[in-house]
Amino acid sequence: EVQLVESGGGLIQPGGSLRLSCAASGFTVTSKYMTWVRQAPGKGLEWVSIIENNGAAHYADSVRGRFTISRDTSKNTLYLQMNSLRAEDTALYYCASGQGFLTPLWGQGTRVTVSS
Amino acid sequence: DIVMTQSPDSLAVSLGERATINCKSSQRVLYRPYNVEHLAWYQQKPGQRPKLLIYWASTRESGVPDRFSASGSGTNFTLTISSLQAEDVAVYYCQQYYTVPLTFGGGTMVEIK
Numbered sequence: 001e002v003q004l005v006e007s008g009g010g011l012i013q014p015g016g017s018l019r020l021s022c023a024a025s026g027f028t029v030t031s032k033y034m035t036w037v038r039q040a041p042g043k044g045l046e047w048v049s050i051i052e053n054n055g056a057a058h059y060a061d062s063v064r065g066r067f068t069i070s071r072d073t074s075k076n077t078l079y080l081q082m083n084s085l086r087a088e089d090t091a092l093y094y095c096a097s098g099q100g101f102l103t104p105l106w107g108q109g110t111r112v113t114v115s116s
Numbered sequence: 117d118i119v120m121t122q123s124p125d126s127l128a129v130s131l132g133e134r135a136t137i138n139c140k141s142s143q144r145v146l147y148r149p150y151n152v153e154h155l156a157w158y159q160q161k162p163g164q165r166p167k168l169l170i171y172w173a174s175t176r177e178s179g180v181p182d183r184f185s186a187s188g189s190g191t192n193f194t195l196t197i198s199s200l201q202a203e204d205v206a207v208y209y210c211q212q213y214y215t216v217p218l219t220f221g222g223g224t225m226v227e228i229k
Contacts, residue, residue: 044221046220094165102154106165
């Protein structure tokens with residue numbers, strides 16, 4: 001079955017770090033563009049980052065320099081390393097994938113709460 | 117950055133009636149070599165992940181009921197639900213996937229009147 005399963009969310013203090021994972025099945029993470037999108041409580045969708053199938057990475061201005069997207073082919077998993085976390089990073093983080101920038105496949109999300 | 121502006125913010129429609137959502141992009145999202153608009157529509161039901169409904173501005177994703185249709189070009193796009201069903205209660209988002217940063221509209225909540 002083709003699916004994405006996120007994990008790694010939790011409660012973290014401001015300034016802390018967290019690594020989110022997104023395990024893919026039914027396809028290889030290097031064959032698709034892999035994306036992170038977040039949704040703050042009660043708010044809309046916000047694009048965070050994307051890694052192209054050639055490895056090129058792009059980031060939203062709000063996270064550039066703090067977040068790093070990467071993938072592990074041996075584990076067929078996408079990651080989002082989040083450093084210097086802020087209260088405004090609190091959100092449900094979705095992993096998504098597709099051909100190019102379009103994202104037809106989404107995971108169920110993992111929740112990140114940044115609070116002291 | 118391309119700004120996506122949706123209207124209205126919310127919409128209450130009677131069962132069986134038409135619902136229309138508008139989306140305006142601050143720049144064109146046309147990929148000229150293929151003459152396709154890089155505009156997608158997503159549906160997000162309460163407590164669920166977003167679901168792709170429409171891509172290339174007017175192509176329905178596999179399995180999406182044909183009461184959902186979309187159109188538009190240039191900077192103005194529309195999603196129409198021809199006959200609203202109870203299961204269509206959701207927030208609908210437009211998104212441009214022409215260039216990074218990928219950007220979403222603010223969402224339109226569709227409810228039953």
